[in-house]
Amino acid sequence: MAAYVIADLEVTDPARFAEYRQRVPATLAAYGGRFLVRGGEHDVAEGSWRPRRLVVLEFPSLAQARRWYESEEYREPKALRLAASNTNLVFVDGVQG
Numbered sequence: 471m472a473a474y475v476i477a478d479l480e481v482t483d484p485a486r487f488a489e490y491r492q493r494v495p496a497t498l499a500a501y502g503g504r505f506l507v508r509g510g511e512h513d514v515a516e517g518s519w520r521p522r523r524l525v526v527l528e529f530p531s532l533a534q535a536r537r538w539y540e541s542e543e544y545r546e547p548k549a550l551r552l553a554a555s556n557t558n559l560v561f562v563d564g565v566q567g
Contacts, residue, residue: 472564473532474506475539478521479555486554493547501538502530523555532563 481487498504507526514520529535538544539561551557 471531471566473529473535474562474564475503475525475527475529475535475559476562477525477527477557477559478519479523479525479551479557481523481555483554486550490547490550490554493550494544497541497543497547498527498538500543501534501541503527503535503538528564532561535561 495505504527505525506528507524509523509525512521512524527535529538539548
């Protein structure tokens with residue numbers, strides 16, 4: 471069953487974050503991950519959540535998403551992101567067809 475990583479980022483260091491953006495796609499491929507949403511315009515329809523930079527990643531499973539997040543390949547890019555942004559991030563299972 472597909473699973474998703476959903477992140478809301480407030481970029482605090484644009485130069486460092488630009489380096490992160492260049493490095494992360496290669497780390498996703500090794501774990502079957504792909505971008506569904508990467509920034510872009512959004513419109514809050516209800517509630518008080520005001521995302522800044524919304525990102526949605528899709529993986530074949532929750533286990534693969536977690537493997538990617540904890541992987542050696544993602545270790546350095548993740549450190550860049552943590553230094554260059556304030557992030558809220560969740561893992562979520564998709565629905566079973």
